[in-house]
Amino acid sequence: MSVVQVHTPGGNYPIHVEAGRLDQLQQSIPADATTLALITNPTVFALYGQRVLTALQATGKKVVQVQIPDGEAYKTMATLEQIFDALLQNRLDRKAVIVALGGGVVGDISGFAAACFMRGIRFIQVPTTLLSQVDSSVGGKTAINHPLGKNMIGAFYQPIAVEIDIHVLKTLPKREIAAGLAEVIKYGMITDADFLDWCLAHTEALNQLRDAELQQAVKRSCELKAYVVSQDERESGLRAILNFGHTFGHAIEAGLGYGEWLHGEAVGCGMVMAAELSAEVCGLSAESVQKVRQLVQAIGCPTTPPQWDHDKWIDLMGLDKKAEGGQLRFVLLPELGRSVVQAVDVATVKKVLAKF
């Protein structure tokens, strides 16, 4: 088992990465927990629900099940209310613990429910997609969507543990693996050029989910994310670099309607666009842009964005949370492995949009 320790002002917690971890979850349940609420969706429950229930029930504590609909389209206030209803109908108290079993949607909404329920109860992330294992489950960003923007309503709220079983990835569709690998290679692009080269050398092993390479990639991604988050829990500075590719990516998701492209696919394509913008604005070399494009392609993510009017792009990006006082802000790469946050004028953005 690999353990990555996360340190933030909002709390310290371990990430356990292990094949077969699902059967060991009882190890992370605090002794003083009164009730456990397992939040998941029917798809994940059918695959892993019984194993997780068995592990949780091994603590001797009451386990309440809450199933929410599957998909980004349900990361809404209505689903959040459904969770609160279930928690209150089952009379959970302040010492209850939420266990979020699923991908980013389950993790984000369950974490936000934990943040708000009675002003905050403990929760554990058990991410079952590659994307959520390397990204959304680590760092304490929780949220729901609003019709006017993704993740607009949420909280910074840390779990007490993240439990990663890399074997659950074997039941994922190929598209979701590609979407998760997009975030893996992102860590290389923004912070670690060596890891980026390692990824480039192992795309085949990663695409085929070979245990050793997968464990290494997940662990390194969590380490890099944990490092960034520990420096800046509330995204006032460094943490913003984790949004590399996300300004374009969020626009793609919002413009097509959430769920049309997977988040990681949109980010994958967004990274190619942000690399082109980096070349235009801060001198990223043409070879480096090519390397980004090649890697995004090699892991099976799209590199061609939807063909929209440029004003539609600008409009969609203007609602992004990084927009401050009317300026468009992007994470850019002066070189591979190093990233900066910078304001870019609309004309330059449109010039880059014209290349796609």
Next chain:
Amino acid sequence: MSVVQVHTPGGNYPIHVEAGRLDQLQQSIPADATTLALITNPTVFALYGQRVLTALQATGKKVVQVQIPDGEAYKTMATLEQIFDALLQNRLDRKAVIVALGGGVVGDISGFAAACFMRGIRFIQVPTTLLSQVDSSVGGKTAINHPLGKNMIGAFYQPIAVEIDIHVLKTLPKREIAAGLAEVIKYGMITDADFLDWCLAHTEALNQLRDAELQQAVKRSCELKAYVVSQDERESGLRAILNFGHTFGHAIEAGLGYGEWLHGEAVGCGMVMAAELSAEVCGLSAESVQKVRQLVQAIGCPTTPPQWDHDKWIDLMGLDKKAEGGQLRFVLLPELGRSVVQAVDVATVKKVLAKF
């Protein structure tokens, strides 16, 4: 002007107490605020909205108005959504500042909106009821109600300033003054017997809203609350004493339907009940119980609770957030000015209920 400084892990901020403070609000707006969102209700807006708008507009910043319906019955998820819709439609960003102008409902829901909007933006409390001036605006507890319980969904989230104008109390109905004074005398009961005696000696001046006594009572209440909150922001220990009278009080509010009795009225009556329970469980003297009852009566709050079946009381109190693992917990007074949190068995609670 009196200034009380609040120190918590979640942030430090000043409470300004001053007659005419409404016209000085621009002094507390941060220079880097992009947009200001004034959240209030039509009743308060009619009385003070224009003055506050003038003060806020003196900063030269754009001010967005959000009016929400008046009353505890609207401290709901639906109203919260209305606020989010308005903030997003007006394209507020992460550097926007919310100004909450109103009583506890406006303050609690606006604070919770600020806590969740884009995972947290700054907000300023401008409480316009006595209750909110001495209680809900200080300490960072924000929340909305759920059909199954009061304040069940919320966050610990600190404002950047609390702005108290004691002159706004002159337009309040007598019942609301009484409800606010209930919380004022509560601070005496739980932490400061001298202040309790001072209140007893000045009930007439307080009931008549005389400037000097009112300023003193509000300032001392804020100081005592700030002290407790600074010791324990997240209610894991000491802060629980602020809930003196609230276990019974919340049951009254939930059982009658929120808004039937004012929160402070329910707490006033709840304090008399909790005093009787203290006599039964931890030896509060009969004379002290009598003093509590006399003071609650002198400020004009009810001292006789609704006549319900005892099991209904127990059931209503079981949903209170202080219930842990099935036990009923109460804040009790071994003597006036000193408080403890203690589990009490149901039979003893019923014995005390029989006295009312």
